[in-house]
Amino acid sequence: MIARLDRAGWIFAFLLIATAVAVPFMALSPATSAFHLPSYLVQVLGKYLCYAILALSLDLVWGYVGILSLGHGAFFALGGYAMGMYLMRQIGARGVYANPILPDFMVFLNWKELPVAWWGFQSFPYAMLMVVLVPGALALAFGWFAFRSRVTGVYLSIITQAMTFALFKEFFRNDFGFGGNNGLTDFKDLLGFSLQTDAMKAALCSISAITLLIAYLVARAIVTSKYGKVLVAVRDAESRVRFLGYRVENYKLFAFVVSAIIAGIGGALYVPQVGIINPSEFTPGNSIEAVLWVAVGGRGTLVGAAIGAVVVNLAKSYYTAALPEVWLFALGGLFVLVTLFLPKGIFGLRWVDLTAAAGALLIVHFAPIAPNGLYQTYLLHLAFVIDVAWGIAAFFIIRFLLDWTIRRLGGATPDIARSSSGNGP
Numbered sequence: 001m002i003a004r005l006d007r008a009g010w011i012f013a014f015l016l017i018a019t020a021v022a023v024p025f026m027a028l029s030p031a032t033s034a035f036h037l038p039s040y041l042v043q044v045l046g047k048y049l050c051y052a053i054l055a056l057s058l059d060l061v062w063g064y065v066g067i068l069s070l071g072h073g074a075f076f077a078l079g080g081y082a083m084g085m086y087l088m089r090q091i092g093a094r095g096v097y098a099n100p101i102l103p104d105f106m107v108f109l110n111w112k113e114l115p116v117a118w119w120g121f122q123s124f125p126y127a128m129l130m131v132v133l134v135p136g137a138l139a140l141a142f143g144w145f146a147f148r149s150r151v152t153g154v155y156l157s158i159i160t161q162a163m164t165f166a167l168f169k170e171f172f173r174n175d176f177g178f179g180g181n182n183g184l185t186d187f188k189d190l191l192g193f194s195l196q197t198d199a200m201k202a203a204l205c206s207i208s209a210i211t212l213l214i215a216y217l218v219a220r221a222i223v224t225s226k227y228g229k230v231l232v233a234v235r236d237a238e239s240r241v242r243f244l245g246y247r248v249e250n251y252k253l254f255a256f257v258v259s260a261i262i263a264g265i266g267g268a269l270y271v272p273q274v275g276i277i278n279p280s281e282f283t284p285g286n287s288i289e290a291v292l293w294v295a296v297g298g299r300g301t302l303v304g305a306a307i308g309a310v311v312v313n314l315a316k317s318y319y320t321a322a323l324p325e326v327w328l329f330a331l332g333g334l335f336v337l338v339t340l341f342l343p344k345g346i347f348g349l350r351w352v353d354l355t356a357a358a359g360a361l362l363i364v365h366f367a368p369i370a371p372n373g374l375y376q377t378y379l380l381h382l383a384f385v386i387d388v389a390w391g392i393a394a395f396f397i398i399r400f401l402l403d404w405t406i407r408r409l410g411g412a413t414p415d416i417a418r419s420s421s422g423n424g425p
Helices: 007-027 039-065 072-094 104-108 124-148 153-172 198-223 226-236 238-243 248-274 284-297 303-322 327-341 351-366 372-376 380-409
Strands: none
Touching: 007 039, 007 198, 007 303, 039 072, 039 198, 039 226, 039 248, 039 284, 039 303, 072 124, 072 153, 072 248, 072 284, 124 153, 124 248, 153 284, 198 226, 198 248, 198 303, 226 238, 226 248, 238 248, 284 303, 284 327, 303 327, 351 380
């Protein structure tokens, strides 16, 4: 497996291992230290790593099998609910109503006994088994019928979206037994360790980094094997592969189930770090946003999908605080721009393109041309459009100058990473 890693894979693995090692030291260093990492940043980083796991799982089926799933957030949320149920059972008599068996929301709703679905979740091994089995079983059942019925393309995407929306509506009901619209929250500890300590937050972040690395190695092993070559062939010419005698539905089903399990594990790590899981995680918008992460990072690259998840969420965290009114417009515009001008995503950029983009961002940040006062009026959307246009113009100017300089010097403009065999569409 390790021998199959390309240069980008080695760099990605090194960064994840470095993150897993460095975060605990930085988080637990004295607050006066220059290397101290605040606990809220540790939680944000851990959340982004969980998103990267979801993006990687989606890239496995979309980038290498051609299955555009608009419901992968459902598998992520199911894994999160399985972990949340375990954490709720650990609260015991420390809840508001001091019931050693029933979670607080069940006592509030006047439930008399624990539902069957909650049995066994006081055990950590059982809960972890459910983190894997529940998303995997749903993917197996869904894929069995969908792939054997030869549902493909946009029709399959719509069905996956309907699946996650149906789950959203069910989990939203108070009588469904999973906390209703409030979900599960007020978690206390995990395996006897308080979730509120800096050490536990750092440990969860490190575990998320290592889990992302393991998920990448598993996915990489699949796509670079002979089995993975068939998956790519299914993506590119499904009918031709079927005529050659391959059971296409079995290949697609295997990749879909593995992808769902990886997403579920990401959701299980996500919940103790954010402290809540509710039906909003099932909304189709979350799954569509995950598609955007993969598209921005680079479909069919695995590493690019993880990078896209981190980059888009960093931008989201910044702009939802600085310009909350225009964030959704920016998100939609980003998807359009990536589709039209960056079919290979960030991972397919040349170093020149990446440098020009960084320069354009710095120019827009430190030298915007839209008057600051415009952002304080109803014309803030116009101000945002002006600065975006200024940034795009700066990007093309910088790229032209860099390309001209390199040509004059007789150099080349290499890609960020050379795709190995079977890597990328």
